[in-house]
Amino acid sequence: MKIFTLHAKQRLPISKQEAWDFLSNPANLKVITPDYMGFHILSGADRSMYAGQIIEYIVTPVLNIKTKWVTEITHVKDTSYFVDEQRFGPYSLWQHKHFIKEVEGGVEMEDIIHYKLPFGIVGQWLHPFLVKPKLDEIFSYRKEKLEALFGKL
Template sequence: MIESKESGMSFSQELAQSPCWASRWLWAAGIYNLAWGALAIAWPHLLFDLTGAERINYPEIWQCVGMIVGVYGIGYLIAASDSRTHWPIVLVGLLGKVFGPIGFLVALLRGTFPPLFGLTILTNDLLWWIPFMMILLEAAKHYRATSQPTGIARQQFVKQTKINASPDVVFRFHESPDALQQLIPPWENIKLVESAGSLQPSSRVVLRGSLGIMPIQWVAIHTEYDPPHLFADLQESGPFAYWYHRHRFLDDGQGGTPLRDEVEYAVPLGVIGRWLGGWLVRRKLEAMFAYRHEKTRSLIESREWTSALAASER
């Protein structure tokens, strides 16, 4: 089971709380842009003829403008699904609607366009200034309200898998000295370089490796210890702006253990980092924890680890 949450709310709850008025304005903007773009592509001379402007020699250029406007329309429709998450699309649209009138004024002063051509500015640009600015302000207020006291907007990742062994056995596996090294996916260029050999509070783990060409060092401190139910670690330094990982070992009452990893994290660079790389981080977490859970299940249920443990305790 995989869940993605922010500030304790599920994605669906977050989406439901995006304001309806913002969604309506963005739907309207998307449909308008698609219609305007289609008109420019189908009849590139129509607007020039209606406003008394001279037809351009290469109508294909105006048709390309129509295609760009249509792409903006698609962007607005995407943003309408969740204006808080997709605020950068709204920002880019607003900038275009500000620079467009400026460019028209320059052309008007040079005598390039007739004044009547400026009527298009009303519906193409000026009409959207206030609602787009209101959408951006609302998104900014939302992020300020949902950020943690440190100012970092955090997300949550949860992975749960049933292990056919008791919580005590699964917990003891995680306490074994080589457990963490075995759970590092083979495609990750990272190695365990320091471990206290304990999960108790204040014990430290250091991992080193690289992310692409960038070397990284990940230092985590164990903070919670309640065998055989829970242990947790907090990133002291590393690639994330924040990382807190709880390992829970639930008892299903039938001799099995739902192994549940709960991670609260924040990517670096704030909103920009979430926008550019948040999706990649989620994909890497999904792949990493899928491997960890399958490896844990395989080692324990095949009795490979329990046999080795029994031999070492004789």
């Protein structure tokens, strides 16, 4: 059983509160997700983020295959961090930690994702050819989109 990790950091010239207000609003996930992925929230994004919140959405990550994804917000520390974990979806394990800290001139946002692929050895074999490049592409898009919205530090 192989658990993979994706780690990304980005600095933006905005306040911690501005970063939190944007990132903790589930509706903004669509804004920072590539359009071709067909991201659509089905339910759960009608309130401010709280621990225990369940969010259901549809996403089309590869080969035009629509996938229902259900996440739970498991931890929240206002303006500092939150954690979402997949309850149902394409991964055997998905835990995404979002951290926000003040730095000179703005904030640093850090994402740490631990994930495990289904299908045993086949999933592990597909990781470097399909999954990792797709995740890298999504996070690259996210970085560019956030810089376009808020500027670059």
